[in-house]
Amino acid sequence: MKKIIIFKSDMLGDLLNFSPCLKILKDNKKDSHISLICSEYNYQIAKNYHFVDKFIIFKKKKFINNIINNFKDLFLSNYDYLFQFDGNKSSYLISYFVRAKIRSTICFIKNKTIFGIKFKLTRPSKFILKIFYKNYVFCDESYKKDFDQNGPVHYQTNYFNILKKLNMEITNKKNLFFLDKSYKNNYKFFFNNFIIKPFCLFHFDEKWDRYTNKDYENSIKIIENKAKQYKIIITTGIKDFIFLNQISSKYNVFSFINDEFKLKRDNNSNILILKNLPLNLLAYFIKNSEINISSHSGPVVHISPIFDRQIIDLIPRSKNDELNRWIPTISKYKRINFEELNDNIIETI
Numbered sequence: 620m621k622k623i624i625i626f627k628s629d630m631l632g633d634l635l636n637f638s639p640c641l642k643i644l645k646d647n648k649k650d651s652h653i654s655l656i657c658s659e660y661n662y663q664i665a666k667n668y669h670f671v672d673k674f675i676i677f678k679k680k681k682f683i684n685n686i687i688n689n690f691k692d693l694f695l696s697n698y699d700y701l702f703q704f705d706g707n708k709s710s711y712l713i714s715y716f717v718r719a720k721i722r723s724t725i726c727f728i729k730n731k732t733i734f735g736i737k738f739k740l741t742r743p744s745k746f747i748l749k750i751f752y753k754n755y756v757f758c759d760e761s762y763k764k765d766f767d768q769n770g771p772v773h774y775q776t777n778y779f780n781i782l783k784k785l786n787m788e789i790t791n792k793k794n795l796f797f798l799d800k801s802y803k804n805n806y807k808f809f810f811n812n813f814i815i816k817p818f819c820l821f822h823f824d825e826k827w828d829r830y831t832n833k834d835y836e837n838s839i840k841i842i843e844n845k846a847k848q849y850k851i852i853i854t855t856g857i858k859d860f861i862f863l864n865q866i867s868s869k870y871n872v873f874s875f876i877n878d879e880f881k882l883k884r885d886n887n888s889n890i891l892i893l894k895n896l897p898l899n900l901l902a903y904f905i906k907n908s909e910i911n912i913s914s915h916s917g918p919v920v921h922i923s924p925i926f927d928r929q930i931i932d933l934i935p936r937s938k939n940d941e942l943n944r945w946i947p948t949i950s951k952y953k954r955i956n957f958e959e960l961n962d963n964i965i966e967t968i
Contacts, residue, residue, distance in 0.1 A: 621651040621699045623716060624692075626710040627661070628677040629896065630893065632917025634661040635705060636945060638668070638795040640778050644700075645670040646790040654692060656710070663898055665798035682709050693717055699787035700785070703752075703780070711743050715751045723754040723781050730761055752874075754784050772944045783785075792948045796925045799899035809880055813873075813891060819849040820908035822901075822916045823863060824856030830935070830957065835862060837960040838933070839869075841912070841968055842890060849909060851890040856900055856916070868890060875900065912968075915942050924950035931968060934958060 623644060627634050634657065644653060654673040657665045662676050675692055678684045686693065701719035703710055703797060706727065714722065727742045741748070741757075748755060750933050779789050821842060827835075842851055853870065855863055870890040872883040875897070897905070901918055905911055906926040913919040914933050923930045929951045934942060936956040946952055955968070 620655075621648045622649050622697065622698075622703070623648065623700045624698045624719065625652045625702045625716060626656045626705045626707075628656050628658040628667075628707060628710060628755075629661070630658070630917065631661050631664065631706040632921050632945070633705065634665060635796060635917070635921035636774055636947070637778060637867075639775065639791045639793060640782060640797055641668055641670060641949075642791045643779075643782055643787060643789060643797060647787040652889065658812045659773055664796060666764075667799060668795065669797070677710075681899045685709075686713070688730050702781075706742075710744075711747075713801050715747070720795070721754060721785070722752045723785070724748075724752050725758050725777055725781070726755050728757055729787065730759075736893050754781060754783075756780050773946075773948075774944050776947045794921055794925050794949075796902065796922050798902055802897065802900040802903060805878065805880075805900055806907075807876075809873075809893075810907070813880075814852065816850050817909050818852050818907075819910045820912065820915040820919075821851065821853045822855070822911070822919045823860075823866070824916055825860040826914055827862040828860045830862075834873050834933075834957045834960075837957070837965065839866070840962070840965050841960075844965055844968070845910075845967075846889050852908065853890065854891040854896055854904060855892070855894050857895075863894075915945070920945065920950075921947060922953075927951065931954070931955060933960075 627637055635661050641653070645651065652672045653670065654675060655671045656666055656675045656677055659676055659678055662674060665671065665674060673692070673944060675689050690958045693713060696718065698717065698719040699721065701714060701717055701722040703714040703722065703724040726748050729740045731738055731740050758772055758777055775792070779792070782789065845851060853866065858945065863900065870888045872892045872894065873880045874883055876895060898918060902922055905922045905928060906918060908928060909924045910929045910931060911919045912931040920930060920932065924947045930953065932954045934954065936958050939956070953965070
């Protein structure tokens with residue numbers, strides 16, 4: 620039996636972006652035992668991956684506790700493969716001392732300039748890389764080209780290339796997510812009582828506070844234009860933000876509290892705002908929506924492809940190169956820059 624340990628104690632979107640590789644590993648090493656190091660946040664989806672045999676949860680800012688609570692799994696066990704894929708400094712440090720025959724990672728490169736002198740900074744350092752890792756690829760964080768200048772950087776492609784270097788067949792390139800059945804009845808209740816017909820989902824989060832008033836106005840135009848054809852469901856992130864306060868005064872607002880939907884404001888609208896949705900309940904709305912629209916929200920961008928849902932990503936043009944690397948390999952993805960929006964384009968969305 621091959622023993623595999625994977626470090627992925629970062630954000631939700633990061634784990635979903637990596638998720639095809641979990642199935643690839645299990646397909647190639649059918650008798651393997653996979654231990655996944657995850658965060659408290661991404662564990663809520665990781666726990667539904669049936670091909671993962673053991674979960675090790677790293678708590679944020681609890682470095683010593685993480686080591687003490689998982690000492691046996693980290694330092695007294697022997698592994699055939701180690702994958703350090705979360706980019707956290709503490710994970711790199713711990714991975715150096717885990718007993719593994721083959722360690723794999725991504726080495727991130729940043730171009731720096733001090734007093735007019737240009738140099739490259741790597742994480743981990745090339746010295747550490749050569750000592751502790753047998754298998755790695757370089758990833759240029761300038762958001763332009765990869766280390767070998769072969770083309771744009773794409774994180775999923777980096778993962779696939781690392782597995783190919785281990786002679787593994789890439790059996791799956793589609794993101795993986797399993798619905799949590801405990802939320803199925805909550806979704807059915809809301810749909811049957813308040814939606815009833817086909818709907819379009821908009822997801823807003825705190826990053827919208829960085830956008831302009833014109834971006835807000837055009838977003839409202841998109842919502843109200845789509846409302847001519849669909850019921851509109853607006854979901855939100857876990858934090859409050861200014862734009863949320865603005866739209867909450869216009870449309871019906873529901874909050875999910877104590878396992879129930881509670882109506883906070885009734886404006887008799889075809890447009891409904893849902894606040895405080897747990898991720899695994901939000902996934903049901905993403906799965907069943909006709910179109911999912913956001914400004915590169917992790918759940919929307921990475922869960923929609925799993926259910927073959929169309930994605931419309933509204934972002935500033937300045938973010939194009941940075942966000943290109945996160946687009947799922949298999950997805951119905953369409954990007955529209957805020958700068959391009961006008962009444963004619965809004966009518967076609």
